[in-house]
Amino acid sequence: MESTLHAVGRRVGTLAAALACGSVLLWAATKGPDAGNYTATDEAIYSFADISGSSGGSGILSGTDDGTAVLTLPFPVRFYGQVYGLACVSTNGALYFVTEAGACSGYDADFANTDLSVAPVPNDAPALLPLWSDLTFQVPGAGSVLYQTVGEAPDRRFVVQWHDAYPQGSPNPVTFQAVMAEGSTDILFQYLAVDLGEGNPAASGAQATVGIRNAAGNASNQQIQWSYHAPVVRNSTALLFRVLESGDAVPPAVTVKADPDNLWPANKKPVRVRVTGTVVDNVGVVSARYVVTDEYGKPQPSGPITLAANGSFKFTVSLAAVREPKDKDGRDYTIVILATDAAGNEGKAEAVVSVERDDRKKK
Numbered sequence: 360m361e362s363t364l365h366a367v368g369r370r371v372g373t374l375a376a377a378l379a380c381g382s383v384l385l386w387a388a389t390k391g392p393d394a395g396n397y398t399a400t401d402e403a404i405y406s407f408a409d410i411s412g413s414s415g416g417s418g419i420l421s422g423t424d425d426g427t428a429v430l431t432l433p434f435p436v437r438f439y440g441q442v443y444g445l446a447c448v449s450t451n452g453a454l455y456f457v458t459e460a461g462a463c464s465g466y467d468a469d470f471a472n473t474d475l476s477v478a479p480v481p482n483d484a485p486a487l488l489p490l491w492s493d494l495t496f497q498v499p500g501a502g503s504v505l506y507q508t509v510g511e512a513p514d515r516r517f518v519v520q521w522h523d524a525y526p527q528g529s530p531n532p533v534t535f536q537a538v539m540a541e542g543s544t545d546i547l548f549q550y551l552a553v554d555l556g557e558g559n560p561a562a563s564g565a566q567a568t569v570g571i572r573n574a575a576g577n578a579s580n581q582q583i584q585w586s587y588h589a590p591v592v593r594n595s596t597a598l599l600f601r602v603l604e605s606g607d608a609v610p611p612a613v614t615v616k617a618d619p620d621n622l623w624p625a626n627k628k629p630v631r632v633r634v635t636g637t638v639v640d641n642v643g644v645v646s647a648r649y650v651v652t653d654e655y656g657k658p659q660p661s662g663p664i665t666l667a668a669n670g671s672f673k674f675t676v677s678l679a680a681v682r683e684p685k686d687k688d689g690r691d692y693t694i695v696i697l698a699t700d701a702a703g704n705e706g707k708a709e710a711v712v713s714v715e716r717d718d719r720k721k722k
Contacts, residue, residue, distance in 0.1 A: 395439045395573055395581035395643055396603050396701075397544075403599035407536070407549045408509055411522050416505035418522075419448070424497035425470050426450050429463040433508040433517055434541045438485055439573035439581055440643025440701065441668060448504055452490035452521055452567065453480065454537055470494075472568040475576065475584040485574045485668055489537045489548040490592070492567035494524040501525055501532065515541040526561035533561075544643070544701070546571060546600040554594045563590035571600050574668030602643065602701060611640035611698040611706035622680035622714045629677045632694075632712055639670045640700040647698040651676060654691055655683065664696070682714045690714040 391398035410416030419428045427449045435442045436456070443456040447463035451470050457463055462482075469481045470493040480486050496503055502523030509516045520536040533555065538547040548569070555562040564586055572582030585591075585598060592598075615636035622630050638647050647666055651659035660676045682690040692712040699705050 390585060391583050392603050393581055393583050394579055397439070397571065397581075397583055397600055398603055399570070399583045399585055399598060399600050401596060401598055403547065403597040405549060405595055405597040407551050407595075408516070408518050408538070409551070410505050410507040410509075410518050410520050410536075411502070414507070416507040416518070416520060416522075418503040418505050420450050421496055421503035422501075423450050424495040425467065427455075427463050427466050427469075428504070429457070429460045430506055430519070432539070434512070434515060436517070436539050437544055437643070437645070437701075438546075440640060440645065441485070441666060443485075446519075447484075448506075448519060450496055450504065450521075450524065451494050452488070452492055452524065452535070454487040454489075454519060455480070455482070455484040456486070457484070472566075472587075474587045475568060475570060475572055475582055476587075479575075479577055480572065483574055483576075485576075486572055487537050487546060487548075488568050488570050488572070489598075490521070490533060490535050490550075490553065490564060490567045490569060492561065492564075493527045494521065494533070495527060496524060498525050502534075510541075513542055517541075526555075526559075526566060529555060529559055529561050531555045531559065544602040548598040548600075550592050550594060550596050552594055553592050564592040565590040567592075569598070579669075608702075608704065609640075610704035611638050611644055611700050613638050613696050613698050613706040613708035615694065615696045615708040615710045617694055617710040617712050620710065620712050622678065622712060625680050625682055625714050627679065627681040630680050631675045632678050633673065633675050634694055634710065635671070635673045636696060636708065637670045638664075638666055638672065638696070638698040638706070640698070640704075640706070643701045644670070645699050645701050647672065647696065649674070649676075650695045650697065651678070652693050652695065659692065664698075678712060680714055682716070687716065689716040 389400045430446045445457050447455040447457045466481045472491040505520040517539045523532040525532045533553050534551040569586045570584040576582030618633045647664040650661040664672045694710045696708045
């Protein structure tokens, strides 16, 4: 698994076979669903998979303050309907999903956690925030960020663990983790050591932001803030974020536009047509694809569509500016966009590109 370190320096094995497993519930609460249909609950089984020491977790960001590192995820992770293969992990208790390694930059100021209802995370990125606050590994006795893939396909889990990270000014460290599950949208936060002792201002998340959010989460309301500067997370507890997929009968809303929509002159040459549009769904889009058909039944392009975090897409297709001589009204290509959400609903939109019989559209 690749990792690339980006340190800013602003200031001074295998998993054990038996995992501790027990349900610890101090106060039951549920939040959501948000506009992405995620919910959050602290009524979750706590089963901390400690990947430190001989357990075999790989370490990054040791000795670093305000740094990030790119991790290649061991399996595709679907988050708010988008599929990611890379994550940008911060020393400051945050994990950002990115689409390319170079995007793991511009997080120099992420030591300053925000109230998600007021301000986004740096770069307005999709993020997991198990304990987003000003943490450091640049003090004696500090550990590192650990990561490890646990289990066997198709039921693997990817564990990212902030091990012995020190809140600024705290004499005691915190240890917690975020867990992603293969083939699932579930996100689990687990807290091994966050209480920190009486009188510590960072105890129990009192200086942290805890939650999840999509890109542009403030505008779309695709985010759940569990807490902001509130001492509500405790040792040996877990938070579960899960998509409610049942009962949704609303398909994705799809738009599409083709440019140009008229191929002229009909000189038998290929023309690159730019296709743009959006796919938006309250549950989350699982897949999107395009299919080109034409009235002659000739084979035409088709394939998957990559959606940006805000649901927009763009791609080009090559279409021939040619029509059959017997065709008296011109040739029509139909570009069909198909999108399926997490509940199995399919949305569709079409754009027509014509090869006119004459140049009347040009007059």
